[in-house]
Amino acid sequence: MNSSRLRILAVGKVRRRWIQEGIDLYRKRLPGLQIQELRDSTREKEADALRAAQRPDEQLVVLTEEGETFGSVPFAEWLEQASHDRIAFVIGGANGLTDAFKAEARWTLSLSPMTFPHELARLILIEQLFRAQSILQGSPYHRA
Structure with missing residues (x-):
């Protein structure tokens, strides 16, 4: 997985130091x-x-609680299948995204049916991107 083809567009700043770390x-x-x-x-x-x-x-891949849910391995496989695409993952702000904007996305992804603060969603997404890379490389980071 080439992480240089991936980007995160995030509304709002990360204010909690532990999340930023x-x-x-x-x-x-x-x-x-x-x-x-x-x-x-x-x-x-x-x-x-x-x-x-x-x-x-x-x-565009919009993160929303109504989106499709994946386990880590299927998510890694999806990223591998989309390996020629440039992807922008979108994390909305505290009030979410408009329905019209969500409709413009190629795909909607749910990290969980639960709702997370946008800062925490950013951390979870980045960890899952790293986990996907580890899975695709056969690294021991992911233990199924």
């Missing part, structure tokens, strides 16, 4: 991964900012 740890392990933070605002303005931040060659 976890994000930093996994970013060191995924050196090509980019994270672009966007300012919180209304859901409509956030959607406009996310559209403006999307690159023309990127496929």
